[in-house]
Every structure is written in C-alpha cells, then in structure tokens.
Amino acid sequence: MNVELSARGLCEVCHSYVPSSSDPSSLIEWHQENIEAAQIILSHLHQEISISIVVGIKVKSAKALWSKITIKFSSKTFTNRGRTWVQWECPKFTRKIEEYIKECSKILFDIAGIGISLPPDIMAYSILGKISQDRSKYDHFIDSMVLSMNSNINTQQILDKLSELIRNKNTRRDCQKNTIKEENGSRPYSLPQTNFHIN
Template identity: 25%
Template sequence: MNFKSNSEVNSIPILNSSNYGEWVARITILLRSKDLLDVCEKPIPSDRSTTATNKWSKSSFDEISIITCQVNNQVFIEVVKQFSTNVHLIWKKLKEQYASKKAVNRGRVWMQWIIFAYNGDLQSYIDNSRMLMMALETINITVPNEFHSFSLLGKLTGDPKMHSYVKVLALNEDLIKDPELIHAKLQEFHDNSSSQQKSSSTPASALISESAHPQKITYFCLNGKHNSMPPCRNNKRKNQASARLSAAQALITGKQDLIQPQELIIDCGATHHMFNSLRCFTSLSKTPDIRVSTGDSASTLLSTGIGTVVSLCGNQSLSLENSLFIPILNCNLVSLLALSQNNIVIHRENEHFSLKTNNFGIIKGKITNNVMRIEYSIPENHLTTTALNPWHER
C-alpha cells in the first residue's frame, strides 16, 4: 500500500511541540480508515501465525513511514529515531511526550496558551487558538468556557478594527458560554471583511493624475440623462443613516439573535433597513462608506453596501429596498418608518402584535423584552450568495 503518493497523508500537519492534538486526530482518522489503528495501539500478539505476524509487521512499517514523514526534526530525534522499527512504541512514546497528564507537560501546554497572541492575521488567530484549545482538551486541562471566550476576545482588543465588534460579543452572555460560538462569529467577521476587500480591489482608472496637485474630474448629467461616470452630482454621496438603537436593540443578548438568521427586529428609530449577511440580498451595490449612528457617540457602525432584500414573513412577501449591509451588526433590523410612507397601525395583544401598512398589508410577530420581532425566511429562488457590485457600475 503506497501512502506516500496519497493526498490523505499530505493533509496531515507536520507534528511539532504544539500541535499534537490536531495531528493525532487527523492521523487517527486516516489509520482507522485503512484498518491500521490496532497496529499502533497494540503490540504484535505472540500467538499469531507466521503469516499473520509478517502481515502485521508490513503494516507496522507502512505506519512508521507515514509517521516519519509527518514529524519535524526535533520530534524525529527525540522519539521516532530510538524506536524506528516498532510503531507501537513510537505511538506510545508520542502520547507520553505530548499528551500525558504530567505536571511538566500540562504546564508546557498551558504556557503556550498564556503567551499566545494576536498578530493581526485573524484567520491565523482563529486556526491557532482552536489548535491550542484542542491541546488543552487532550491533556485534560479543564477551563470554564467563559474564561476561554473572554481570553479569546481579550487578545483582540488592541486592534482598533476589532474593538467595537469584540465589545458587542463580550456583552452577550449566551454567546460567551460557548467558545466555539465566539470562533464562529470571528470567522464570519473575517469572511465578510475578506469579501469586501476582494470586491474593492478593482483596476486603477486611467483618469488618475500623477501630478503633485491632481485636479478632480467631474462629469455632469445633461439632456435629462444620467451619466454613470463617477462622481455624478446626482449621486455624489449618500446621506448618513441614523439608527437610534436602544440598549435592548443594539445589544440583543439572546442566542437566537446571534446564531439564527430567521428573525427581524422592528426598529422605530432607524432610517434604513439593516442586514448583516450578504445572503439576505437579492441585489447589492458597493457604496462609499456610510457611518451609522447608534446613539453612542464613542462608536458607530459602518455600512459598505446598499441593496434590496426579499423575505417571507408568514404569507407576506417583503421587498425591502435601500437596505444597508453592515457585517458586524448583531441582528437584522427593519426600519418601521421605511416600511410605509403613509399610515402605520400597530395592534398589540399580550405578547403578540400585528402591524398594518399600505405597502405590505398585515405583518404579525412577537414581543419579547419590549422588542418587536418577526420571523422571516429567504425564498428558495433567492437563496444565493450576492457579491458586492462596485458603486456606479458601468
């Protein structure tokens, strides 16, 4: 059996002093799939026949070949070299070296977690923190989930780009209870940021002047026609949006708000509808950054796109135009005033309400903590990933 040419082997990371948890999990899956795990975990039985023993030895050498290729020089010298003909002893020694519960080993792993720091690369931070937490679990170091979560967020507070987002996550009690939910929200933030960077990396325009004092070139709309060349005076800059979010709206502390996208919050103070996922939009255009006021003078939200969201609320189909895309928003907000230009009638009965508008008819929902919530879903034919289109796309 030729493993060296197998891509499965190449997917196993090189074992070093800090990634044993991930390494052993991956290589165990591979060996089990090849029916070779017993060869590692058990010595050669003395009562086997010569044929069976030869087959066992052949499998043992195959595994030694795999392990040798997937460890660094230090591990090879300390462990593999002295047991180069017995895979069972190699496997046992690796476990003693990196997964034992001895004080020295536990201290080594714990110190790695303590000195672990954020270096500006969020994806690397997410991956490495997961690997270190796996190492802690491997040697049975028990740390309360809340401590893990606050530690993950605390290492990010020095980054100005992450500060406001970290603050929102840290105030959510249900989210803090599970470090994996923190990882999921950080991954979502990273993916949204990467998507925005890719969409904004367009080729430089030939109209850019290289002089010391370049002149701004302005194109006007003439003869009743709109000139799509930026910056057009008719669409020079969007008005800044205002969302006077109360504490109950800006910092919704419920697990459903953060990890289930099937809920909308009715906001009576917002000037625009606001959504935190590209998947919600049927069309979306990149805009100059729109700063959204939250009522807290120390922090603002940043919208990078505007478009249309189509959602189903019960039997009602809502087409929400001029919706803002705000990646770090905790929950999706629907502006009460933007739902209708005319009359709006709200009827409340205990913990339920119905909202009647001229544009969409009657919308029903629930009230919890004095916040109006409506359940929604994205129509199947609109369930696609929308890319940010450049502003004034030509």
C-alpha cells in the same frame, strides 16, 4: 467523543484490527462499525487538528486514529499541563487573524486532551482579551460579543464569529476591488490635448 462511542457500542472497534473470522457477515459488520467510529472521532476534532492526526495513517482505521490521539494526549503530568497552559497564555495576538485562529484552535484541542478544565465563558473572555490589543479593528466585534454573551458561550463560538468576520471583510474588499476595476475599464479613452501654435 468517548460518550458517543460508548453509546453506539463502538468502543471495541477502536481497540481492535480486522477480525480473523472468515464469516463474511462478521467482516462486513466490523467494517461498517469501523467507518462509523472513525467518522465520530474525526467529527469531534477541529479541521486543523484532524489533518495533523490523519497524516501518516494509510488506512481509515478507527484503531489507528484512536491510537494516535492517545499517544498525542496520553501525558497528563504536571509538566505537560503546565507547558500546554503556558502555550495558551504566551501567544500574542498579531494582525494575521487567520493564523491566530488556527493557533488558538490547536492549543484548545491540546488543553482538552490533557484534561485542563476551565469554565467555557472564561476561556472565551481570554480570546477576546487577546484580540483587544488591536481595538482599532476589533472594538465593535469585542463589544458586540460581550453584550451577546450568555451562559452557553464557548471558545468555538468566538473563533467561528471571528472567522465569519474575516470572511465578510475579505468579501467586501474583493467587491471593492472589482468595482474599481469595472469603473476604470468603462471610462472612455480620451486623446491627450495638444496645443497647436500657428506662426
């Protein structure tokens, strides 16, 4: 994020509000840079994290976004690093995979924010290790991911693949439900059998 902002000459707009200059062209240029910087900042945040950052910011301001991120992740103390890492290690995988994906994304963002750096493949293996607690459901997924891993693998790829797996499962489940409904609706109605007795 810092590299991209610097490369585009947008660092200054992240630390300043609307200039007091009465020159219309200067104001237009500042607003354009502000929008571009804000878009870059948000593009580097996971969706769930960007929502938590944007909440409470009335105006889409690069400075406001940057300030909130700085406040959230300014502490790189030993205590904060330890607390964040414990959060990553403690959560156990549950059958609610969607919640697990959101929680992983949130903690990974915190880890990056306080400067904890580990090889991406190790972090990816950590995620696979957690979901291996339910191998009956994810055994094939884990094996396929391990076999396809390369030096460029990272946690986001694992989480994206997990999300894709869940979407596909939900789609198949919905299709099966619709098929059953259609089959039940197309069955002809038959009168109940009645036994007549003639005396």
